[in-house]
Amino acid sequence: MSQSLKILVLAENLDINASSAAKGRLSLIRNLLKSDVAIKVLHYSRQEISIEGCKSVSIKEKKSIYYFLGKLVILLQRFTALKLNELVEKNRGFSFTHTADALSMKKALIQEDFQSYDFVLTLSLASSFRTHKALLYLPQWHSKWLAYVHDPYPMHSYPRPYDWVEPGHQYKRNFFKEISLKACRIIYPSQLLAQWMESYYHEAQSKAIVIPHLIDDSLQINTDLPSYFQPEYFNILHAGLLMSARDPRTLLAAFQQFLIEIPEAQKDARLIFVGRESVFHNEIRELQKNTLQIILSAGYENFDKTYSMQLAAAINVILEAKGPLSPFLPGKFPHCVAANKPILLLGPHYSESRRILGNDYPYYSEIDDQLHIKSIIIELYKLWKNDRLKFNLDMPAVKTYLSNETLEKALKKLES
Numbered sequence: 001m002s003q004s005l006k007i008l009v010l011a012e013n014l015d016i017n018a019s020s021a022a023k024g025r026l027s028l029i030r031n032l033l034k035s036d037v038a039i040k041v042l043h044y045s046r047q048e049i050s051i052e053g054c055k056s057v058s059i060k061e062k063k064s065i066y067y068f069l070g071k072l073v074i075l076l077q078r079f080t081a082l083k084l085n086e087l088v089e090k091n092r093g094f095s096f097t098h099t100a101d102a103l104s105m106k107k108a109l110i111q112e113d114f115q116s117y118d119f120v121l122t123l124s125l126a127s128s129f130r131t132h133k134a135l136l137y138l139p140q141w142h143s144k145w146l147a148y149v150h151d152p153y154p155m156h157s158y159p160r161p162y163d164w165v166e167p168g169h170q171y172k173r174n175f176f177k178e179i180s181l182k183a184c185r186i187i188y189p190s191q192l193l194a195q196w197m198e199s200y201y202h203e204a205q206s207k208a209i210v211i212p213h214l215i216d217d218s219l220q221i222n223t224d225l226p227s228y229f230q231p232e233y234f235n236i237l238h239a240g241l242l243m244s245a246r247d248p249r250t251l252l253a254a255f256q257q258f259l260i261e262i263p264e265a266q267k268d269a270r271l272i273f274v275g276r277e278s279v280f281h282n283e284i285r286e287l288q289k290n291t292l293q294i295i296l297s298a299g300y301e302n303f304d305k306t307y308s309m310q311l312a313a314a315i316n317v318i319l320e321a322k323g324p325l326s327p328f329l330p331g332k333f334p335h336c337v338a339a340n341k342p343i344l345l346l347g348p349h350y351s352e353s354r355r356i357l358g359n360d361y362p363y364y365s366e367i368d369d370q371l372h373i374k375s376i377i378i379e380l381y382k383l384w385k386n387d388r389l390k391f392n393l394d395m396p397a398v399k400t401y402l403s404n405e406t407l408e409k410a411l412k413k414l415e416s
Contacts (some may be wrong), residue, residue, distance in 0.1 A: 005411065007032065007146075008112060009235040010105060010131045011043040011123040014051075016303050021150060023303060024189070024331045025123045027216040028148075029054070031407050040117075042108050044101065044130070052218075062104040063295035070097035086167045093171025098130060105134035108170035114141050119184070120415065121146040127153055127166075132179050139182075146209075146414075150195060152330060157200055160323045161245050182202035185414065189213050190352040192327035194299065196409055211410045212356070215334045215402045222304040228295050229309050234269040235386050236344065236377070237313035239306050242278035245321035247367065252284065256291055258381070261374070265381055269293055274309065276300045282388060311339045314384050314391065315363075316375075320347030322367045327352055333403045342380055346373065356398060 003180070009029060013022050032039055033053040039058040043049055049056050073084045074095060085095050112121070120141050122131035135145055154172035155164040166172060180203035181185070186210050188194040194208040229235065236255065242248055255271045262269075273284065274297040281296065288294050301309075310316055318337040320326040329352045336343045345353055345364045354364055363380065365372040384391045400406070 003416065005119075006116045007039045007040075007116045008318055009039055009043075009123060010109065010120060010134065011041060011045075012128060012131050013045045013046050014041070014049045015016075015041045015047065015054075017300075022152070024213045025148075026051070026232075027214050028123070028211065030216055030218055031193055031214045031404055032405055035407055035411060035412070040112075042105070042112075044105060054352065055100070057108075059104055059108040060105050061099075064100050064103050066096045066100035066103060070095060070100050070164045072096075074289050083155055085339055086391065089171075090167035093168040093175060095131070098128065101130045102133035102137070105131055106137045109134060109138055110143070112113045112162075114138075114144065117144065119144045119146050121148060121187075122391045123148050124150075126166070127151060127155060129153065129175070129179075133175070136175075136182060138176060142182045143184055145178050145183045146185050146187055148187045149193070150189060152193065152196060152200075157197075159196070159325055161321055162323075180207070183207065184207050187211055190327055190329040192325065192350070192352045192355065193329070196325075196327040209410050209413055211407060213329055213331055214404070214407060215336045215338050215399065216288060219307055219335075220304045222302070222308045226297065226301065226305065226307070227309060228297070229272060229312070231312040232268075233314075234265065234381055235271070235309075236271045236315045236317060237309055238272070238317040238319060239274045239275065239310055240330070242273065242280050242319075243321075244279050245323075246319045247322065247362060248273070248280055248319060249283070249374060250368045251317070251319065252287055252294065254370045254377060255294070255385065256287070257370070257374050258377045259291065259293060262378060262381060266293060269381060270295055270379050272309075272313075273297065273299055274306055288386045307373045309336055312333050313341060315342050315344050315380055317344045317346065318353055320345075320351055320353070320367065323348055325350035329353065329356075337395065340394060342393045344373075344376060344380075356401060357395070 006024055011025055014026055016023055018027055039054040041054055044059045048058055077084050088095055122135055124131045132147055135141055152158050153176050154169050154170050155166050180201040186204050186207045189212050191210050194210055198205045221353055259266050270293050272295045284296055318330055326347050342363050346367045363376050
């Protein structure tokens with residue numbers, strides 16, 4: 001593709017250590033650059049971010065009335081028992097700080113000549129959608145607006161077992177309905193997510209373009225692995241936050257049973273959880289007292305170190321919630337595929353990860369099927385033990401789907 005397509009990217013945060021979302025956004029930008037798209041990036045990361053191949057500008061915070069109101073709420077909450085921010089969101093949908101940030105982004109956009117670009121792509125973190133709010137202020141951009149949507153929105157739209165209801169959720173629903181109406185296209189990383197969101201927002205139908213999280217060949221590898229990770233072992237690695245709905249207890253029980261049934265594995269098998277503190281950590285620490293092969297990181301590890309562990313692990317775990325479906329494509333999915341090692345996929349029957357891997361993928365189980373999970377671990381351990389050098393999972397069709405080839409098709413759809 002020639003470098004005729006010009007895209008202005010408005011991103012909330014591109015700090016690769018901030019979240020899995022930031023990693024995915026950076027990967028998308030880098031892959032767009034590989035497709036010879038001309039890009040300029042405006043970001044609100046509060047630090048300088050260098051991206052090879054394009055100009056990257058850090059947006060400065062502007063002190064509007066909402067900025068001062070947001071600071072006042074924070075100060076009052078420190079000295080009172082009132083949940084003032086929750087009260088503000090209940091009555092207007094968004095915190096004052098959320099609005100202040102969106103206005104800062106709006107001011108940065110106003111300085112750009114919208115006629116110089118073919119599209120503007122808004123990238124937010126999780127459920128904040130600050131960049132999308134900024135675009136709603138500027139109707140001249142709407143015919144060129146590519147709104148990126150990573151997760152269901154608002155949170156009460158999540159499938160079960162998630163049962164979050166945010167304050168001001170009806171305001172948020174109206175907000176996303178407006179995005180659905182005004183955006184030129186809506187980009188999703190998941191086909192199931194696109195279908196899920198369109199079931200809530202009919203205005204978004206026919207606007208979807210699916211661009212999965214892509215493999216990023218430019219990622220840095222840190223050879224200085226943590227002392228708890230010994231690459232010569234049969235390491236089953238879960239990297240990422242253990243959210244309350246992503247319950248690892250059946251996996252833990254299956255691993256313990258595996259150690260009992262295959263005693264020799266006690267010497268060289270490890271189940272490792274890398275990530276921030278979760279609601280399950282205390283329970284896991286109790287299990288560690290009798291099962292030394294279960295390992296917890298001391299906390300968050302920088303991404304380059306985590307990615308290096310994913311590449312060196314024997315098995316990477318993708319753990320999803322128990323529910324009717326999982327429309328999410330985890331940000332770590334391309335990292336696990338790039339590792340070329342088996343992925344232990346634990347989740348519902350209908351899942352975007354399973355859709356991509358294929359219904360006949362052999363290392364899949366429901367999250368609460370202890371016997372099946374144990375049997376998969378035993379099978380993989382025996383394969384690893386017999387031939388470590390060839391213990392991989394070469395899936396060319398999956399790698400192609402997570403490559404620039406899929407991105408090129410999406411870009412052609414944009415240009416048509």
